[in-house]
Amino acid sequence: MIRAETLVKEFTRPQRVQGRFSGLRSFLSTRTVTTRAVDDVSLRIDDGEIVGYLGPNGAGKSTTIKMLTGVLVPTSGHVEVEGIVPWKDRRANARNIGAVFGQRSQLWTDLPLRESFDLIASLYGLDPVDYRRSLDGFVDLLEMGPFLDTAVRSLSLGQRMRGDIVAAMLYRPPVLYLDEPTVGLDVVAKARIRDFIAEQNRTEGTTVLLTTHDISDIEQLARRVVIIDDGRILYDGGLESLRDRYAPFREIVVSAPRIPDSTDVPGLTLTRTVAAGDEVRATFRFDPADLSAPAAIGRLTSSLAITDLSSREPDVEDVIRQIYTDRGVVA
Numbered sequence: 001m002i003r004a005e006t007l008v009k010e011f012t013r014p015q016r017v018q019g020r021f022s023g024l025r026s027f028l029s030t031r032t033v034t035t036r037a038v039d040d041v042s043l044r045i046d047d048g049e050i051v052g053y054l055g056p057n058g059a060g061k062s063t064t065i066k067m068l069t070g071v072l073v074p075t076s077g078h079v080e081v082e083g084i085v086p087w088k089d090r091r092a093n094a095r096n097i098g099a100v101f102g103q104r105s106q107l108w109t110d111l112p113l114r115e116s117f118d119l120i121a122s123l124y125g126l127d128p129v130d131y132r133r134s135l136d137g138f139v140d141l142l143e144m145g146p147f148l149d150t151a152v153r154s155l156s157l158g159q160r161m162r163g164d165i166v167a168a169m170l171y172r173p174p175v176l177y178l179d180e181p182t183v184g185l186d187v188v189a190k191a192r193i194r195d196f197i198a199e200q201n202r203t204e205g206t207t208v209l210l211t212t213h214d215i216s217d218i219e220q221l222a223r224r225v226v227i228i229d230d231g232r233i234l235y236d237g238g239l240e241s242l243r244d245r246y247a248p249f250r251e252i253v254v255s256a257p258r259i260p261d262s263t264d265v266p267g268l269t270l271t272r273t274v275a276a277g278d279e280v281r282a283t284f285r286f287d288p289a290d291l292s293a294p295a296a297i298g299r300l301t302s303s304l305a306i307t308d309l310s311s312r313e314p315d316v317e318d319v320i321r322q323i324y325t326d327r328g329v330v331a
Helices: 022-028 061-069 090-096 113-123 128-142 157-169 187-204 215-221 239-246 293-303 316-326
Strands: 002-014 032-045 050-054 076-081 097-101 175-179 207-211 224-229 232-238 250-256 269-276 279-286 308-312
Touching (some): 032 061, 050 061, 061 076, 061 175, 113 128, 128 157, 175 187, 187 207, 207 215, 215 316, 224 316, 239 316, 250 293, 293 308
Parallel strands (some): 050 224, 175 207
Antiparallel strands (some): 224 232, 250 279, 269 279
16 A cells, blocks of 8 residues: 655755854855755555554654655655555545644634535535535544534634544545644543544555554554654564563562662562652562563562552553664664
């Protein structure tokens, strides 16, 4: 469905000159500075996949998506979406994709939400009967009935985001790009949008490329993640493989009246302690290849006066943070 090979995107800007009359000298200068936002990115996404595209701010996520949508022309490399080169045939590509950018809306702010949908249906030449049937289904799934006739400018952020996602899906595109679709939303709004994306993927086979800083979006929707930083891909694979490769350990969190920082339990490492009222909560880490969970718990209970205990796998967010810190490119 999506194929990108050795994509590079560079931006060039005039070099700022310091000192007296810096503004005029910068204006007249021919010196430039080139920034490589995307550096040799290769990516293949199959039909029906939901892929999380992760990275810190400025990593190159949005630049990649803009090249896939045809908004930007690559400096070098090749990209195809359903056999179409996006920037060469933007009209044909636009009919095959839907795009939602969390910070921007494609709706008409002065019109009621329903009329924005009517305009999009007209622009894409949708059959009136099919359009009404699709819209009714989307409205029910996202519970949009109470504000369907409200002007877009009067909608809450969560309501507007639901409207933007429906606008991107009205014409049933096989590919959906979501750039921070749940940014700033409350828990209820996030849940509705996640459920809707999962439902469209299940029933329509929609291919989804999702960028987000909310790791919960990825854990609930995607089985595969691609991590990018400084314009280069650091990891491309499954969530479980990500944990196994970068965090091959388990954690046990215990509460006890007293846990000295010097506590030494064979096979376990004390990673942090936090005061919690009259008790101390501590996190111990162990390698399941060397020590089973029951054995680890047994050693802790025999060494400390424990009042509460829980075992957990490392959070995906912690794993990804470790990758950003290491900056190691995965072959």
